[in-house]
Amino acid sequence: MLLKSNIDELKKIIKKENLLTNEEERYCYAQDSANIRHKQELPDVVVFVETIEDVQRIVKYANTYSIPIISRGAGTNTVGSCTCPKGGIVLNFTKMNKILEFNPDDMTMRVQPGVVLNDIKKLAESEKLFYPPDPSNFKVSTIGGSIAQSSGGAKSFKYGTTKDYILSLTVVLADGTLMRLGSGTIKDAVGYHLNQLMIGSEGTLAIVVEAELKLIPLPEASAVITAYFDSIENAISGVNGIIKERIFPATIDFMDKNSINTVEKFYPCGLNIERECMLLVEVDGFEASMNTQLLRVQKALLENGAIDIVSVADKDKIEAVWTARRASYGAAAKLAPDIVTDDIIVPRSVLSKMVCGCRDICRKYNLKVCIVGHVGDGNVHPQIALNLDKDEEFKNLMQAKSEIYALAVSLGGTISAEHGVGVEKLSYLDKILDTASIDYMKRIKSLFDPNGILNPDKIFKI
Numbered sequence: 162m163l164l165k166s167n168i169d170e171l172k173k174i175i176k177k178e179n180l181l182t183n184e185e186e187r188y189c190y191a192q193d194s195a196n197i198r199h200k201q202e203l204p205d206v207v208v209f210v211e212t213i214e215d216v217q218r219i220v221k222y223a224n225t226y227s228i229p230i231i232s233r234g235a236g237t238n239t240v241g242s243c244t245c246p247k248g249g250i251v252l253n254f255t256k257m258n259k260i261l262e263f264n265p266d267d268m269t270m271r272v273q274p275g276v277v278l279n280d281i282k283k284l285a286e287s288e289k290l291f292y293p294p295d296p297s298n299f300k301v302s303t304i305g306g307s308i309a310q311s312s313g314g315a316k317s318f319k320y321g322t323t324k325d326y327i328l329s330l331t332v333v334l335a336d337g338t339l340m341r342l343g344s345g346t347i348k349d350a351v352g353y354h355l356n357q358l359m360i361g362s363e364g365t366l367a368i369v370v371e372a373e374l375k376l377i378p379l380p381e382a383s384a385v386i387t388a389y390f391d392s393i394e395n396a397i398s399g400v401n402g403i404i405k406e407r408i409f410p411a412t413i414d415f416m417d418k419n420s421i422n423t424v425e426k427f428y429p430c431g432l433n434i435e436r437e438c439m440l441l442v443e444v445d446g447f448e449a450s451m452n453t454q455l456l457r458v459q460k461a462l463l464e465n466g467a468i469d470i471v472s473v474a475d476k477d478k479i480e481a482v483w484t485a486r487r488a489s490y491g492a493a494a495k496l497a498p499d500i501v502t503d504d505i506i507v508p509r510s511v512l513s514k515m516v517c518g519c520r521d522i523c524r525k526y527n528l529k530v531c532i533v534g535h536v537g538d539g540n541v542h543p544q545i546a547l548n549l550d551k552d553e554e555f556k557n558l559m560q561a562k563s564e565i566y567a568l569a570v571s572l573g574g575t576i577s578a579e580h581g582v583g584v585e586k587l588s589y590l591d592k593i594l595d596t597a598s599i600d601y602m603k604r605i606k607s608l609f610d611p612n613g614i615l616n617p618d619k620i621f622k623i
């Protein structure tokens with residue numbers, strides 16, 4: 162708990178209008194997109210930072226008095242990673258939202274952490290360049306949050322995740338020191354890759370104040386195929402069939418019957434509600450290759466039992482299909498007062514066991530689930546709609562979660578592909594990582610942040 166004297170000191174080092182101290186204002190920063198049942202602690206103060214020097218001054222001050230610092234972008238992570246279990250100072254990065262440099266010849270962009278991914282994508286596209294990482298909510302989530310959560314998205318199958326597009330980072334360390342990690346060149350073999358260590362570290366090691374991004378040429382054309390199936394097993398064998406055809410789609414995404422029906426109920430867009438599930442395959446590349454790619458994908462899907470295949474190449478129609486897929490979380494959220502999404506990943510060869518297993522476990526615990534996923538990667542997102550205020554439903558959720566995680570591990574997978582650990586999965590860490598690696602992670606944390614001020618009690622407790 163910060164004292165009045167601490168707040169008074171902060172007012173001396175930061176513009177007064179950039180501080181939020183009222184309870185009502187702080188309340189908005191106690192939660193993020195994770196649905197957590199228990200009462201959340203409020204931050205003591207929220208600070209809108211405008212410059213690197215602002216960040217340095219605040220962090221230095223916080224370190225002196227061991228005050229927690231919680232960085233925050235758009236607050237859309239789904240694991241409670243910017244909640245404030247020990248109160249403290251929330252650093253809000255929405256005012257550090259400038260694109261500082263765009264160099265189309267080098268295919269790089271230098272950005273502040275609060276820049277929204279969609280702005281990066283749009284500017285890159287204006288020069289026929291491409292920033293591929295695309296968490297489904299890329300129209301609101303920030304680059305700082307995406308770096309900290311190692312975000313992926315639908316295009317990871319072909320293009321990888323955030324970690325593949327970070328050339329260099331400028332970070333503020335826990336004592337306020339500024340450090341540049343990486344070189345900004347396409348290759349770099351000088352020493353340890355400390356910039357990669359920051360990716361996925363959930364704001365627990367340092368605070369990102371600038372990032373230099375790698376861009377790639379924008380594919381000339383793209384097309385989307387939607388294919389419906391009467392069994393989950395057939396849909397998943399369709400995924401493997403596409404790969405056997407030596408086609409490398411940008412995306413292979415999945416929606417089960419419940420998610421199709423729920424999207425159609427709340428955001429009707431013409432999906433076929435009769436079938437068991439749907440694959441959404443996007444291919445891209447040269448215009449001249451589109452037909453061949455589409456024919457081969459269709460062949461693979463038909464050979465694996467696809468029914469009702471539709472392909473679209475028109476930009477607006479492609480966007481409409483994606484809007485349906487991206488609406489799945491919002492639609493599922495309308496089924497009950499609360500929505501909890503998860504994020505397991507398994508090798509693709511056992512994917513249908515994972516998808517069917519999620520469905521069966523949720524059925525066993527009487528939980529409404531809409532299953533979507535980036536199935537090209539083996540990544541499954543069960544979206545569970547429930548009322549967290551009802552003890553029975555909460556208990557069922559917790560049991561279902563641990564059975565889903567146990568299944569993922571037994572199938573050779575892990576409990577987070579792209580959403581991170583935050584506070585949500587912290588108690589499962591020792592089921593996934595061996596003692597030695599957790600010990601080394603804690604040592605790294607202590608080296609970067611000896612007073613434990615940076616996003617405390619996330620990933621693990623020290």
Ligand SMILES: Cc1cc2nc3c(=O)[nH]c(=O)nc-3n(C[C@H](O)[C@H](O)[C@H](O)COP(=O)(O)OP(=O)(O)OC[C@H]3O[C@@H](n4cnc5c(N)ncnc54)[C@H](O)[C@@H]3O)c2cc1C
Pocket residue numbers: 193194231232233234235236237238239242243254274295296297298301302303304305306307309310311312313314315363364365367368369370490491579580616
């Ligand atoms: C509807 C919906 C769909 C989603 N779809 C996907 C998806 O397809 N793929 C995917 O990977 N994710 C997905 N997510 C999760 C979300 O997109 C990512 O976690 C995300 O990119 C977070 O960005 P943010 O700006 O909201 O970060 P926040 O939630 O504000 O913060 C996330 C983490 O980053 C830290 N952080 C923020 N800024 C900084 C900084 N400058 N320096 C250091 N640490 C910082 C925070 O402390 C926190 O630990 C989805 C979320 C929602 C709600």
